[in-house]
Amino acid sequence: ESSNMNARNSLSGRADQRGIDYFSSFDWSGELKKRMKRVFGFDSFRLCQEGICNASMDNRDVIAVMPTGGGKSLTYQLPALLCPGTTLVISPLISLITDQILHLHEAGIEACMLTGSASKEEQRSTLQRMTPKATNGRRISAVDGQADGEIKLVYVTPEKIAKSKSFLSVLQKMEKAGTLARIVIDEAHCVSQLGHDFRPDYQKLSILRQLFPNVPILALSATCPPNVLKDLLKVLKMDACVDGNNAPAKGTVYFSSPLYRENLHYKVVPKPASSAAVIETMCNYILENHKDETGIVYCLSKKDAETVAAGLVETSNGKIKTGVYHADIPDARKEELHRRWRKGEVKVVCATIAFGLGIDKGDVRFILHHSMSKSLDGYYQETGRAGRDGKDSDCILYTRNAGDFSRLSSLVCGEKEGQSKLHDMLRFSQDLTECRKIQFAKYFSASSSLSVSVWSKDGSEDLTRCGHCDNCARKPDQLDHNKDVTLETWKILKVSEFIKEEGGRATLGILADLVRGAAGGSFEANPLGGKGRAKEKITLDLDTLCGGKIELHKEDVESLLINLLLLGYLEEEYYSTAYAINVYLVPGPQALRLSRLSIQDLQSNTAISIRMTFEKREKRRKSAGGGKVKQAKTAEFVPPTRNRTTSASTSKGKGKPISDLR
Ligand code: ADP
Ligand code: MG
Numbered sequence: 001e002s003s004n005m006n007a008r009n010s011l012s013g014r015a016d017q018r019g020i021d022y023f024s025s026f027d028w029s030g031e032l033k034k035r036m037k038r039v040f041g042f043d044s045f046r047l048c049q050e051g052i053c054n055a056s057m058d059n060r061d062v063i064a065v066m067p068t069g070g071g072k073s074l075t076y077q078l079p080a081l082l083c084p085g086t087t088l089v090i091s092p093l094i095s096l097i098t099d100q101i102l103h104l105h106e107a108g109i110e111a112c113m114l115t116g117s118a119s120k121e122e123q124r125s126t127l128q129r130m131t132p133k134a135t136n137g138r139r140i141s142a143v144d145g146q147a148d149g150e151i152k153l154v155y156v157t158p159e160k161i162a163k164s165k166s167f168l169s170v171l172q173k174m175e176k177a178g179t180l181a182r183i184v185i186d187e188a189h190c191v192s193q194l195g196h197d198f199r200p201d202y203q204k205l206s207i208l209r210q211l212f213p214n215v216p217i218l219a220l221s222a223t224c225p226p227n228v229l230k231d232l233l234k235v236l237k238m239d240a241c242v243d244g245n246n247a248p249a250k251g252t253v254y255f256s257s258p259l260y261r262e263n264l265h266y267k268v269v270p271k272p273a274s275s276a277a278v279i280e281t282m283c284n285y286i287l288e289n290h291k292d293e294t295g296i297v298y299c300l301s302k303k304d305a306e307t308v309a310a311g312l313v314e315t316s317n318g319k320i321k322t323g324v325y326h327a328d329i330p331d332a333r334k335e336e337l338h339r340r341w342r343k344g345e346v347k348v349v350c351a352t353i354a355f356g357l358g359i360d361k362g363d364v365r366f367i368l369h370h371s372m373s374k375s376l377d378g379y380y381q382e383t384g385r386a387g388r389d390g391k392d393s394d395c396i397l398y399t400r401n402a403g404d405f406s407r408l409s410s411l412v413c414g415e416k417e418g419q420s421k422l423h424d425m426l427r428f429s430q431d432l433t434e435c436r437k438i439q440f441a442k443y444f445s446a447s448s449s450l451s452v453s454v455w456s457k458d459g460s461e462d463l464t465r466c467g468h469c470d471n472c473a474r475k476p477d478q479l480d481h482n483k484d485v486t487l488e489t490w491k492i493l494k495v496s497e498f499i500k501e502e503g504g505r506a507t508l509g510i511l512a513d514l515v516r517g518a519a520g521g522s523f524e525a526n527p528l529g530g531k532g533r534a535k536e537k538i539t540l541d542l543d544t545l546c547g548g549k550i551e552l553h554k555e556d557v558e559s560l561l562i563n564l565l566l567l568g569y570l571e572e573e574y575y576s577t578a579y580a581i582n583v584y585l586v587p588g589p590q591a592l593r594l595s596r597l598s599i600q601d602l603q604s605n606t607a608i609s610i611r612m613t614f615e616k617r618e619k620r621r622k623s624a625g626g627g628k629v630k631q632a633k634t635a636e637f638v639p640p641t642r643n644r645t646t647s648a649s650t651s652k653g654k655g656k657p658i659s660d661l662r
Contacts, residue, residue: 011143019246021059022051022253026080032057034127036078039107044069048259051217051244054081055253056182061238063188063228063229063255065444068222068384073100076184077220079151081109085181086130087172089155092187092199094579095338099360103253104153111153112253114160130154131170132177150179158190162204168211172435175212182207185236189220189377192231193416194224196337196378196600197356209237220382222259223377225444230506246561255508260466263387264395268429270555272399278398279311282368284318286312286348294341295366296359297350298373298382298575300407302326308370309350323565325351353378362389369397372429374412375421375445379428399429401558410581426562432613437466445458483613485560486594489532489569489610491560491596494546495585496570499523502538505584512557517542517549547599556614561585563612569594 022655024361036042050074052064066072080087086273091097097113098346104111111117112126130149160167174180189195190202208217217238224232233240233252242251272278282297297312309322323337323346340346342361349355353373367386379397387393405426412418416506428439441463465472495515499506506514513519522539542549550557564570571588574581588594594608 003181016192017293019243019248020058021245022247023245024056026057029054030255032078032420035081036074039081039109039165039594040074040078042074048244048255049075049591051256052202054596055244055255056216056218057082059249060517061216061252063224063232063241063252063254064218064220064236065141065224065229065259066220066222066475067154067257067259067261069261069280069388070222070257071135072186072220072222077109077153079139080181080192083181084150084273084561085179086151087153087182087184088171088180089153089186090158090161090205091155092190094157096186096360097157101155109153110149110151111185112151113155113157113188115140115157126154127167127170130174130179132173132179157198157203158205161208162201164617171250172211175215180215183212183215183217185217185219187221188236189221189228189236191219192228194421195228195230196373196381197538198420203235206235206237219631223375223444224256225383228377228530247414259440260437261384261387262466263390263392264383265392265468266383266397268397269489271398271403273429275307276311278370279308279315282308282321282370282398283312285368287316287394290366291319292363293359293365294344294363294389295368296346296355296364296385296647297354297370298355299350300371302328302352304370306351309348312348312350323349325349326354327354330556342471352566355462356382356385359385359386360388363391363393366394366396367396369395369399370410372397372399372425374408374415374418376428377421379425380444397429401426401430401555401562402507402512405508405562406583409572409583410574413581413583419572423566427566429544430559430562430566431471432474432615433471435467435472436466436469438463478616480614480616483614484609485612486608486610487602488515488552488557488560488604489564489601490594490597490599491546491550492564492590493569493587495540495542496585497591498540498545498593500586504538505573505582505586507583508558508561508585511585512538512554513559515542516549516552516554516557518554520551543615553617559614560612564588564610567610569610577579 010173012338025599032050037047047066047070048064049066049071052062055062056076056079063070064075066075070357076087076089089100092119094113094115097115098117101111101113111543112122112124112129114123118126129149131338156167171180183204185191185205187197188202189199190199191205192198193203216235219232219236219238221228221232230243232238238252240251241254242248244253244255247253247599272281297305297308299308305324305326309324312320323341325334325337337349341349350370362385367383369379369382383395385639386395405422408422408425409419412422415421428436428443431439454633492515493509496506496511499511499514502523504523506523510519510523514521514523521542525536525538552560561570565572565588567583568588568590570591571583573584573586575584576582594602594610597605597608
């Protein structure tokens, strides 16, 4: 630690023995700051910007993780201006590129794009300008270090790298002539299948390092947890990471900034049982807290997005002006929506995750999640679209364990590490005590998997509570702390094992009903029929099986079931039908430890104790709309019923084609 301090304080920037401190002064530092002020109008660097610029100027490979809105663009635009040659920028969306080019042209910077939205003529002329002339002895003007008329930044989508041989051959000529200064990969997490927004064309970027071994790569992202980072290095064929403030001469220089954004107020709120009540709750919330303000409601499916948009208009008597955005909306209508949204004619966009990367609206005051996201990466990125102007904004996750779990679980089961990513999301939404900021920090912290200490300009990872999320605001007397649920767990396992032995299957919702003695107390053995066995109803005798039902509220049992899943006492089992993949809960790898005990053993055994914190029921109703919000009448929590809308096996959860999701 003390060596870090020394390196940071050394003015040379190249302390002997120690690595290079990219946050110190370099030959180009004065010029860098002058140009930042003159061209971009900024007085000082933010977060890791200076370190990233310095490492880039030093021709290093760099991976930089900075929060959304943190200012990643400057970290390559500024060095591009100071270095001779052209910087190639790979960005996922044409709309993002168009936006950037516009800003750069306003600042008087030579920037071009080679995408479908540029005319053939423009593209031809750009390529021609990029191609080094045979006689090129790089005429560098003394004034600003660039050859006359040289293009400083060229933007492409990854498709261009994957599909255009002629473009690659121009790049190769540039490399030979020394005019390809740097390759920037924006939204670099799209490279990895483990990230939340994998794009196959991004994976093809692996050829860049092969083709251009000597051109430095700068990879940028806002969401790069350790597993994604590792994968990213592998796919892009980059060397292992080294510290940005103490970097040896070799290796990819790694920078990360705290991802915490002070102006975002996170809250997880239980979701009412009926879909009408959910809309009413959201409607009340918006009208009472964000009337006439801009927001996004993220929904799991296209159909949800449409239903919620229509529902909000109807319930608010037209007071909330909504729009719908998902993959099936024709491009012309998407553009129109973007335009109307910017102009403020549409206030609340109800969307699937297709509404994402291209959004650059500063005054998004709230992000509501109608269902939880498939991963915490996705959730962080989606909520990151709020408050880019720095003003206070709310991020509210409406969730109902059984329903969200069943739908999401059947969706992610085919995805790489889909299940464990969903578990991380569930862990976050289930947590009633740990500060949301700390949860994010722990999840995204790379220190655990890298051999480098994560360090940023702001100091090391700050693990003090944020003080303004739902868990920080919750008073201790609103919770039943560490309630012993060992007996309840044991009963659940007994029931679950019995169902399995009898050839039955229980979704989370059904299992919650059965252990509480609800749902008629019977289940279907061989529920899918077939194989010569008829469906058969089997009645549970809870008294004989496990000494009686569980005396907990339905929602608490559902939460407990999710926790047992996260702990490995239960696990998912998937069955696909012609229409959908259904998810059932069965005893997991930890189950036997507990279920092999008799009920008498259980009372004397102190080795296994399962504890869980619940929200006190009487407090819950008050807090349910997210603080100031009145709970809609219909939104009361369901008494135990046979209502199975939450289970994956009912018509609501099933038959949802995967294509409905964007
Ligand atoms: P990111 O790509 O990290 O999401 P952007 O590069 O789009 O963020 O920058 C977000 C906003 O921050 C932009 O409006 C940009 O002009 C502004 N910005 C970037 N760097 C600075 C700085 N050093 N000082 C002030 N504003 C900055
Ligand atoms: Mg960006």
